[in-house]
Amino acid sequence: MTANDSPPEDRSADEEPDRSFAVDVEEVLEDADEEESPSQGLFDDLLSGDPIFENKEVLRPSYTPHELPHRSDQINKMATILVAALRGETPSNILIYGKTGTGKTASAKFVSQELEQTSKKYDVPCEVEYINCEVTDTQYRVLAQLANKFIEQNRAHAERRLEDLADLREAIEEGATAPEATPFGSATEIDSRVDELEEELEGMEPVPMTGWPTDRVYKEFFDAVDYRERVVVIMLDEIDKLVEKSGDDTLYNLSRMNSELDNSRVSIMGISNDLKFTDFLDPRVKSSLGEEEIVFPPYDANQLRDILQHRSDIAFEERALTDDVIPLCAAFAAQEHGDARRALDLLRTAGELAERGQAERVDESHVRKAQDKIELDRVVEVVRTLPTQSKLVLFSIILLEKNGVHNINTGEVYNIYKRLCEEIDADVLTQRRVTDLISELDMLGIVNAIVVSKGRYGRTKEISLSVPTEETEAVLLADSRLSQIEEIQPFVQARFDN
Ligand SMILES: Nc1ncnc2c1ncn2[C@@H]1O[C@H](COP(=O)(O)OP(=O)(O)OP(=O)(O)O)[C@@H](O)[C@H]1O
Numbered sequence: 001m002t003a004n005d006s007p008p009e010d011r012s013a014d015e016e017p018d019r020s021f022a023v024d025v026e027e028v029l030e031d032a033d034e035e036e037s038p039s040q041g042l043f044d045d046l047l048s049g050d051p052i053f054e055n056k057e058v059l060r061p062s063y064t065p066h067e068l069p070h071r072s073d074q075i076n077k078m079a080t081i082l083v084a085a086l087r088g089e090t091p092s093n094i095l096i097y098g099k100t101g102t103g104k105t106a107s108a109k110f111v112s113q114e115l116e117q118t119s120k121k122y123d124v125p126c127e128v129e130y131i132n133c134e135v136t137d138t139q140y141r142v143l144a145q146l147a148n149k150f151i152e153q154n155r156a157h158a159e160r161r162l163e164d165l166a167d168l169r170e171a172i173e174e175g176a177t178a179p180e181a182t183p184f185g186s187a188t189e190i191d192s193r194v195d196e197l198e199e200e201l202e203g204m205e206p207v208p209m210t211g212w213p214t215d216r217v218y219k220e221f222f223d224a225v226d227y228r229e230r231v232v233v234i235m236l237d238e239i240d241k242l243v244e245k246s247g248d249d250t251l252y253n254l255s256r257m258n259s260e261l262d263n264s265r266v267s268i269m270g271i272s273n274d275l276k277f278t279d280f281l282d283p284r285v286k287s288s289l290g291e292e293e294i295v296f297p298p299y300d301a302n303q304l305r306d307i308l309q310h311r312s313d314i315a316f317e318e319r320a321l322t323d324d325v326i327p328l329c330a331a332f333a334a335q336e337h338g339d340a341r342r343a344l345d346l347l348r349t350a351g352e353l354a355e356r357g358q359a360e361r362v363d364e365s366h367v368r369k370a371q372d373k374i375e376l377d378r379v380v381e382v383v384r385t386l387p388t389q390s391k392l393v394l395f396s397i398i399l400l401e402k403n404g405v406h407n408i409n410t411g412e413v414y415n416i417y418k419r420l421c422e423e424i425d426a427d428v429l430t431q432r433r434v435t436d437l438i439s440e441l442d443m444l445g446i447v448n449a450i451v452v453s454k455g456r457y458g459r460t461k462e463i464s465l466s467v468p469t470e471e472t473e474a475v476l477l478a479d480s481r482l483s484q485i486e487e488i489q490p491f492v493q494a495r496f497d498n
Contacts (some may be wrong), residue, residue, distance in 0.1 A: 051317055052362060058315040059348035060420025061341060064109055067310055070303040071107045074294050078111045081292050082267075085126045085231040086119060090151045090258060090265040091288050095239075097275050101339030104271050105237055107296070112235060125230035127153070133242035139250040142242065143217045144207045146234065150224035151204050157228065158201045165194050218253060222260070229263045239270035240277035248281045255288040298338025306331035307340050308347055316351065322363040325350060332371050346370050379467045382444055383475045388482075389429060392420050393437045395476050395485075397447055400475075401465050408463045410435050424484045438463060446472075 057063055068075065074096075084091040098104050112128035119126035129149055136142050171177040172187055183192045207220050226231055234254065235240065242250060257266050270289055278286045299307065308326045329350065331344035349370035354362040386394065396416035400408045414431045421428045429437075438461065442449040447462045465472070476482050 004142055032063055052320045052351050052359075053315060054317045055315055056348065058311055058352070059351075061344075063351045064106060064113075065311065066110075067311055068103055068107055068110060069306045070299060071103050071296070074103075074296055075107050075111055077292075077294050078108065078269075079114070082111065082115055083265065084123050085115065085233060086122065088124060088231065090231065091233065091267040092291035093255065093268045094270070094292045094294060095278070095290045096269065096271045096294045096296065098273060099298055099335075099337050099339070100273050101333075101341035101343075102273075102296040102298055103340055104273070104296050106204050108235055108237075108269060108271060112233065115233070125228070126233075127230060128233045128235055130235045130237065132237045133240075134238040137242055137245040138492065139246055139253075140214050140217055142250050143214070143221045143253075144209055144212075144234075147207045147221035147224050147337050148216060150221070150227070150232075151206055154224055154227045155201060155204045158197050158204070162194060162201075165197070169194075195318050214380075222257065222445065224261050225257075225266060228263050231265045231267065233267050233269055235269045235271070238273075240272040240274040243277055243280055248285050251285045251289060252282060255285055297341075299334070299340055300338060301327075301330045301334035304333050304338065304340060304343045308343055311344065312347065315348075316362075320351070322361050324364045325362050325367055325419055328364055328367045332367070342374075345374060347375055376468065376471060379446065379472065380475050382446065383467070383472055383476075388479070389424060389433075390441060391476055391479055391482055392424075392426065392439055393417055393434055394446060394472070396420060396461055397438075397441075397465060397480060398469055398473050398476070401469060406464070409460045410438060410463070411439065411460075413463060420485060426481070435461070 058065075078094065080098075081094055082091045089266065096104050096108060100144065109130070112130070115126060116128055129146055131142055131145060133142070136145050164327050168182055168184075169187070169190055172179050172182070172190075179185065179187045179190070182190065184193065193392065204224075207217055236251075239251075251268070251270075254266065268289060278290060281289070297358050305326055308329055312321060312326060325347070329346040332346055333339055336342050346367060347370075350366040352363050353369050353373070354366045357366075359366070383391070383394065394412060396413045397408060400412060401415055405412065414434050417434055418428050420426075431437055437448055441447045446465070447463055448466045449463045451459050451461050453459050477485075
């Protein structure tokens with residue numbers, strides 16, 4: 001609370017009251033009494049009761065923790081490699097691997113912040129540039145984004161230099177400094193440096209995000225990096241997405257830059273949760289990029305517990321959690337490949353559910369509900385974004401299950417699927433394609449398809465739903481095309497057709 005927020009009655013008795021202030025407050029209070037309060041108390045109930053969270057932001061993915069328990073080995077290894085930058089040398093390129101939610105990005109960002117702060121402390125020019133390749137996924141965009149970051153920095157640097165020179169010039173004019181005593185030796189030299197800098201500044205124009213030939217963008221980026229002496233670490237998060245979308249040209253260009261740069265040095269730090277992505281790289285890129293490799297193993301339940309404990313101390317009010325909440329969140333997340341993001345999501349969602357239910361404390365039941373909610377949200381999102389054809393296949397399976405058909409086979413799904421396609425005027429795919437779509441749904445965890453042998457009748461798939469029927473059906477029917485299916489019942493007869 002700031003001083004201005006303090007209510008007037010907080011004032012101590014012996015203090016001289018500020019009359020003008022007191023009168024104002026009284027008037028305001030009287031006015032407020034006369035007017036009918038415009039609020040109907042919609043939020044009052046929700047605000048009543050003890051708060052559960054002290055700072056919920058701490059549990060969100062955007063928060064960068066100051067402490068990363070169980071990652072000191074990986075952090076120290078990164079620091080040992082990157083310290084070269086602070087000595088003005090080029091650090092080895094680093095590849096960081098690990099499954100999702102194992103703290104790769106958080107650790108890399110933590111080390112980068114430390115590196116940049118230390119570089120400022122010792123006045124060694126060293127910078128880290130972060131690119132998320134899931135968002136910036138083409139060579140053009142990566143280079144343009146990097147070029148623009150460096151151009152912006154170079155502009156700021158040139159402007160600062162110009163200001164310094166203007167000060168110097170003023171000091172000379174006022175007679176406070178002799179031109180000979182400056183590193184330039186004369187006022188004319190200073191003026192010509194000013195002209196030079198102004199010309200450079202004029203040339204520092206941002207690169208457009210589309211439209212140029214890629215080699216021009218590369219040249220701009222190259223010149224911008226090499227504008228002054230420094231070591232640059234380029235952090236490419238989700239680097240596998242870049243390679244998947246646009247090949248390894250960007251990495252090839254970045255990894256061979258150092259041999260051509262005059263003033264600066266570049267080092268690459270790639271982060272990936274796909275351990276196999278280097279198989280697709282040109283062998284030269286692969287060996288250059290993987291000079292150093294750091295693996296982030298999944299967390300076990302005990303480690304997740306520590307991580308959650310650290311965060312919950314800041315995130316929740318004291319005594320807001322019952323004792324079993326953190327162990328249960330940790331256990332659930334450990335079952336899912338030791339994902340700290342999932343553990344934090346669970347804890348936050350459990351807290352939100354408790355808050356919504358106006359519970360005094362978060363308990364085990366909130367964690368279980370949160371687990372169901374997160375799982376359902378995931379299913380809804382996956383189903384919602386399926387292509388129409390997959391939605392039709394899934395809908396066929398739902399219709400069969402709802403009508404009590406067990407051990408559904410591909411032929412039965414196909415028959416219903418065909419009818420549905422006719423009903424909404426969609427193209428009918430071949431049974432082979434539909435079988436592929438069923439396998440994709442299986443991989444997404446939406447259906448379970450096991451291959452069973454039928455002796456001399458060959459093999460067939462037995463399909464069952466792995467997600468809640470009602471909710472999934474509702475998501476499917478929210479699709480404008482599928483919502484055109486009106487009479488659902490008669491379709492089920494179709495399973496025996498052919
Ligand atoms: N050791 C840790 N201590 C505290 N928080 C952690 C730790 N490890 C991960 N986290 C938190 O878990 C979440 C996920 O971490 P992060 O984004 O670093 O994972 P990642 O390995 O980069 O995952 P992805 O590959 O999906 O990007 C973040 O909110 C992060 O702050």
